[in-house]
Amino acid sequence: MKVAVFVEPGKVAIREMDKPVIQQPTDAIIRIVRACVCGSDLWWFRGISQRESGSTVGHEAIGVVDEVGDAVTYIRKGDFVIVPFTHGCGHCAACEAGFDGNCLNKQDGGNGGYQGEYLRFSNADWALVKIPGQPQDYSDAVLNSLLTLADVMATGYHAASSAEVKAGDTVVVMGDGAVGLCGVIAAKLRGAKRIIAMSRHPDRALLAQEFGATDIVPERGEAAVAKVLSMTAGAGADAVLECVGSEESLQTAIAVARPGAIVGCVGVPHQNEIKTGDIFWRNIGLRGGIASVTTYDKNLLLQAVLDEKIQPGKVFTQRFALNDIQAAYEAMDQRKAIKSLLVIDN
Numbered sequence: 001m002k003v004a005v006f007v008e009p010g011k012v013a014i015r016e017m018d019k020p021v022i023q024q025p026t027d028a029i030i031r032i033v034r035a036c037v038c039g040s041d042l043w044w045f046r047g048i049s050q051r052e053s054g055s056t057v058g059h060e061a062i063g064v065v066d067e068v069g070d071a072v073t074y075i076r077k078g079d080f081v082i083v084p085f086t087h088g089c090g091h092c093a094a095c096e097a098g099f100d101g102n103c104l105n106k107q108d109g110g111n112g113g114y115q116g117e118y119l120r121f122s123n124a125d126w127a128l129v130k131i132p133g134q135p136q137d138y139s140d141a142v143l144n145s146l147l148t149l150a151d152v153m154a155t156g157y158h159a160a161s162s163a164e165v166k167a168g169d170t171v172v173v174m175g176d177g178a179v180g181l182c183g184v185i186a187a188k189l190r191g192a193k194r195i196i197a198m199s200r201h202p203d204r205a206l207l208a209q210e211f212g213a214t215d216i217v218p219e220r221g222e223a224a225v226a227k228v229l230s231m232t233a234g235a236g237a238d239a240v241l242e243c244v245g246s247e248e249s250l251q252t253a254i255a256v257a258r259p260g261a262i263v264g265c266v267g268v269p270h271q272n273e274i275k276t277g278d279i280f281w282r283n284i285g286l287r288g289g290i291a292s293v294t295t296y297d298k299n300l301l302l303q304a305v306l307d308e309k310i311q312p313g314k315v316f317t318q319r320f321a322l323n324d325i326q327a328a329y330e331a332m333d334q335r336k337a338i339k340s341l342l343v344i345d346n
Contacts, residue, residue, distance in 0.1 A: 003113055010045065017056075032061045059114050064135070085151050095295075200219075
């Protein structure tokens, strides 16, 4: 089968590898229909984080079940499924509490191989999310929105859930990548009255407004803080979604939050230092982390996409064949695409 691998910073390639096989009775083999490139993939693509040369890549997909292990009884061969980057078991303390992204029974080995023709998926019976029917039953646009449920839409929703966004809130969204844009969708879905998107890129700002942003703030740092405070009569936001992970973004998020607000963090941290005094003296809450993809999809997001209540698939602004994987990464790296779609099997 064909699968994308990391070669060196700035270079990915397609390699021929053996089709994966069932290794554990809880496994499933998935024939990938669509996959995509994530903003977090750019950290190793740019050489900022380390990755082993030759390792398979990708962590978001939708596909059709090709084979299941002996312990898999709910998911069956032929099912059309969302393939999350999380692999929750559904019965450990973390999963039962609704935090399947932190499943205590996650198998070693990490993610990789989603940007390929076939994938071995662990903890398949609970973690995979069934989609009614088959891929050919859906429009191109709906397929794209279903694909976002493997990561970015669920991650954006996790930011809003962690920040406890509620009806009538004023919400600030830090980050205008696919996750931040999905955070705008999530804030609106949860009833936010005012959504301030921090964006300095016209195409992303326009999409944020289409998704429900009421205001766009292009400033950064101290200027951004001053602008948001002036827009909120000095009070700050009721909730803040931090979807970047940089030190500047996090400190800005804390600064624009009103006293007692919660900052929902889903941007992968680029540093491990937090100025705790800024949090303590203003009673700011800080929570978030790895999204509960399966939980959110099953409880809310899948139906919202099927009902076309939300259309997060619009974050895909360029599409590529699997053989064009290098171009897909470059398009995101160079900000030519908000998110690159990979059409693997029509």
